[in-house]
Amino acid sequence: MMTTKPKTAIVNCEQIVTICSNHQQFLAGKKQDIIESIERRNQIGVSIVFADDGRIMAIDYHDRIDNWLCQNYGDNCWQTIDTIDGNGCSLIPGLIDSHSHPIWAGDRIDEFDRKLRGETYMQIHESGGGINYTVRETKRATESELLQSFLQRINQMISCGTTILECKTGYGLDYECERKMLRVIQQASTMSPIQLVPTFLGAHSIPSGMTADQGVEHVCTMMEQLSRKEPELKIEFFDVFCETGVYNHKQTEQILRRAKELYPKSYLTFHGDELSDQDSGRLAAKISAHSISHLEYLNTDGIEVMANRNIAAIINPTTCYLLKLRKPPVREMIANGVPIVIATDYNPNALCYSLPMAMNLATIHLGMTLNESLIATTLNAAYALNRSNDYGSLEIGKLGNCLLLNCSDWRHLIAEFGHTSSLIRNVIINGKRIQ
Ligand SMILES: [Zn+2]
Incomplete structure (x- = not known):
């Protein structure tokens, strides 16, 4: 006898x-x-049922679902x-944003103007x-100010x-403020309907007045203090901005190795090869990083290493577009079998909340297909966040995160760019509609 009961159902979808x-x-x-998808056949639409524990119980043609229930x-x-x-609607897995910097104060709109006038990042x-x-x-900013704007x-x-x-944290760069950012994520997790994944990015930039080597020591001390004094502050990923003028290949390695010693259950990632070739693929292999973000300058060896080790490539088409960067070699990565992920990289400098907008840029600007872009923001994004056991696809037993779209073919979500919200009729989180 089944112990869970059906709680929510979305019935008669077109797809x-x-x-x-x-x-x-x-x-x-x-x-x-x-x-893979299931499409309406003759007059019979497709339905999905979620259990009271939030998991998917059944996906099938509606007549069969009705009989079974x-x-x-x-x-x-x-x-x-x-x-x-x-x-009239299409149902897709909920989108997953695997790279964002959403906690900060201050407005940098003037920089948009400056960049248009030719200044570089x-x-x-x-x-x-x-x-x-x-x-x-x-x-x-106070903790509550940061929390309000974050929510x-x-x-x-x-x-x-x-x-x-x-x-990601990374706008504190000292112990007090980085801890404040982690606390804001933790607090928001209890108030937000969606899951938040905390990443420590104390190595986002070198604090003014320090050399990079002093910065490495400073970041390691912060991580030691956090692990000792704040063991209840959850950190799932550790990240470093690996770049000329920030932390180089060797310094990134030092910081991430220390992070893994202090937090053995955490995963490692880094911003790599965004503005120059840092040999990121080799670095990721050495430290067993789970993913690398950006990758505009990824070299051929790096592509091979990432493919062999299933290292997720988190591509940020919004940043690439806004900063007019060289395009990451996405087609070469796909041809070699690197799992591609697309994220918004939402930050004070790239104010895009919308994954469908990032997907649109990934198609037109980076040459990805519509299917590749959807997998890059669902299953592969779940993989990048170590969540593909529960999320990223609609399969029986997985948790029910999905979007009901106001269109009979999901591809409108990418095609009707700049118009995301009105295409999303309902947001379902763990089998419950939240919107
Ligand atoms: Zn970033």
Whole structure:
């Protein structure tokens, strides 16, 4: 006898995009271009049922779902199920944003203007603007101010389809402020309807007045203090900005090795090869990093290493577009079998809440297909956050995060760019509609 009961159902959809059906952890190479879906047949739509524990119980044609439910739960079972009409709609897995910097204070809109007038990211950085400005403002802000603006940003992201959000610290750069940011993530986790994944990025930038080697020591001390004094502050990932003028290959390695010693259960990632070749693939292999972000300058060896070790490539098309960077070699990565992930990289400098917008840029600007882009923000993004056992595809037994779209074919979500929110009719988190 089943112990869980059906709680929510979305019925008679035109299409349910399941992504895959064999509990794959990720899809790479040619497989990243193949999505599985169930399409309306004649008059019979497709339905999905979620249990009271939030997990998916059944996905099938509606007549079969109806029979199955009535046989197992009685003819009156529909009366107690929250039923959402999916007529005219497509259902897809909830989108997952695996790279964001959503906690900060201060406004950097003037930098947008400066960049349009020809200044580069590093020029603004070196003139005391950029991240240094955000760090000053974030230090000044109270915990509750940061929490309020963060919660508002989360809501914006949910309305664009984000159902799990990775959140980086890195605008404190000292113990007090980095701890404040981790506390804000922890507090927001109890208030937000979506899961937040905390990443410590104390090595986002070298604090002013320090050399990079002093910065390494400083970051290691912060991590030691956090592990000793704040063991209840959850950190799932450790990240470093590996770049010329920030932390180089060797310094990144030092910081991440120390992180893993202090937090053996955590995962390692880093910002690599964004503005120059840092031999990121080799670095990731040495320290067993789970993913690398950006990768505009990834070299051929790096592509091979990432493919062989299933290291996720987190591509940020918004940053690439806004900073007019060289395009990451996405097609070469796919041809070699690197699992590609797309994230927003939401930050004070790239104010895009919308994964569908990032997917649109990934298609037109980086040459990805629509299918590849959807897998890059669902199953592969779940893999990048170590969550593909529970999320990223619609399969029986997985947790029910999904989006009901106001279109009979999901591809409108990417095609109708700049218009995300109105295409998303409902957001379902762990089998419950939250919007
Ligand atoms: Zn970033």
